[in-house]
Amino acid sequence: MDNLHRIEKDFLGEKEIENDKYYGIQTLRAKENFNITTIEISIFPNFIISLAKVKKACALTNFELGDLTEVQKNAIVEACDMIIDGKYHDQFIVDPIQGGAGTSTNMNANEVIANIALEILGKKKGSYNIIHPNNHVNMSQSTNDAYPTAIKITLYELIFKLQDSLKILRDAFKNKAFEFKDILKMGRTQLQDAVPMTLGQEFKTFATMIDDDIFRLTTAQNLLKEVNLGATAIGTGINTKPQYQERVIKNLRCVTGTDYYKANDMIEATQDTGSFVQISAMLKSIAIKISKICNDLRLLSSGPRAGLNEINLPPMQPGSSIMPGKVNPVMPEVVNQVAFEVIGADTTISIASEHGQLQLNVFEPIIAYKLFISINMMRRAFESLADKCIKGITANPEICMNNVLNSATLVTSLNPILGYEKSSAVAKEALKSGKRVYDILLEQNLFSKEELDELLQPKNMVQNYDKI
Structure with a gap:
């Protein structure tokens, strides 16, 4: 074998690995087998970091229980810390969508960490008699517990980032609510x-809808703190010592800074994906609420000459390849x-x-992929909507007021003064004649112009006007 390659073996045979690669034979097999999305798992750096945190917590625990030497532990922990710091992410090459319930991703992490650790010790990559991907890095673990725990850690931390994006969008709507309070x-x-x-009030409602979901996200997020690390295969804890489960959770808390806790029933926790379903539902x-808001923005800005035209969205780009001057509501459209x-x-x-069947859900890779993609897309979309659309919205107060004065339902607000019968007669006359309610009220001497203008002030027409 030349100096540019090494041979690695598994029970299926041998493969030639380039010597500058830190992954090993199982990762390479997965790369060859699963060319599905054409992207690599490293597209999710938070997930790579979460995997390293899990491996670090496990190495610390195995050392405490006397199953790793101090030299092995130190090398594995240092390798994990390097990955946590953002190094070697390009070595995580497997496709996010894969058969095997995440085993390929888990082995990608095990092999990379093992080979980094070997280099730290001054050894050649592939010297697995010293530090082995399975025997040492994956000690006291199974993909069944390490992989979903890493998913939960990733989601828990991504939700904070999603909440930050939602707060940016909420605050943009709040600012507009105050700006438009007199219209x-x-x-x-x-x-x-x-x-x-x-x-x-309309814009304040948008802010309130988002604020409610920021709070509800926290409730869903807390479900992710229950983990099955230490459950190993199917949740029985096989190949671990009796003290392992409690100690590994304690070390996971130290490594992550989050109060994760052991599931009460590890067999149930290993097959149940209910927390992922609830996060997805949230x-x-x-998405539905903010898409609805975007629909409203498109309606309110429609036209401008032949639509509602009550607000103006900031023009971001020409809207047509054939119609000069056309500008489309592109930011709400992309968020839709x-x-x-x-x-x-x-x-x-x-x-x-x-x-999922029996003791394991083998489809966790697609679950994780969709959740990670959704959160990352939502974060970028919401921040873009706030920055490139909401902050630049302007109002057309004359059009807004004219719509009020032209509407026959304006008289509803005057029911307490005119009474239902008289109000109905005015509305009927407005619909029949096409005249404005405002003008009919003046023609019939029901109010003076000064009285009517005062009644039509926002503070008199709208309850809670001053609570924006």
Whole structure:
């Protein structure tokens, strides 16, 4: 064998590995077998770091129990720390979607960590008699517990980042709510005129919807703290010492800084993907709400000449290859599409969770992939929406007020003064003649212009006007 390659063996045979690669034979087999997404697991750096944290916690525990030498432990821990610091991520080359319930990803981590550790000790890659991917790095573990634990750690930390993105979007809507608090407009139900409100109230509602979901995300996030690390194969804890489960969870807490805890029933926890389903459902709920908000923004800005045109979205790019001057609501549109993707991902996750058989759900790779993709897309979409759309929205107060004055339902707000019968007669006359309610009220001497203008002030037309 030349100096540029090494031979590695497994029970299926031998393979030639380039000597500058830190992964080994099982990783290479997976790379050859699973060319599905054409991307590599390293696209999710948080997940690679989470895997290294799991391996570090396990190495510390195995040393405490006398199953690793101090030299082995120190080398493995240092290798894990290097990965946690962002090094060697390019060595994680397996496809995120794979058969084997995540075994390929787990072995990719085991092999890379083993070979980094060997180099730390001044040994050649592949000197597995000193530090072995399975015997030492994967000691007291199975893919059945190490892999889902790493997924949960990743999701737990990604949710904080998603909440940060949601807060940016929420604050953008809050600022607009205050800016628009004095602009009276017509509220609508079933796309028909309803009763007056302020544009500020409309935007405050958007902020409140997002704020509610930031809180609900925390509730779902806490489900991820229950882990099955130490369960090994199917949850029985085979090949571990009696003290291992409690100690490895303690070390995981130290490594991550988060109070993860051991599942009460490890066999149940190894096959149950319920927490992933609930996280996915929460993501879908958020996506649906924000997509609805984007629909509203597109409607409110429609036209500009032949639509509602109550607000103006900032122009981001020419909107047509054939119609000069056309500008499209591209930022809400792209967020709509992200929402469609998240909703579809939830369906995939639901089916994958339901299709788990017996003591293990083998479809965790697609579950993890869809959750990671969804969260990352949502984060980028929400921050882009805030920065490139919401912050630049302007209002057309004259159009908003004209819609109020033109609507026959304006008289609803005057019911307490005119009474239902008189209000109905005014509304009927407005619909029949096409005149504005405002003008009819003046023509019939029901109010003076000064009285009517005062009644139509936002503070008099809208309850809780001053609570933006």
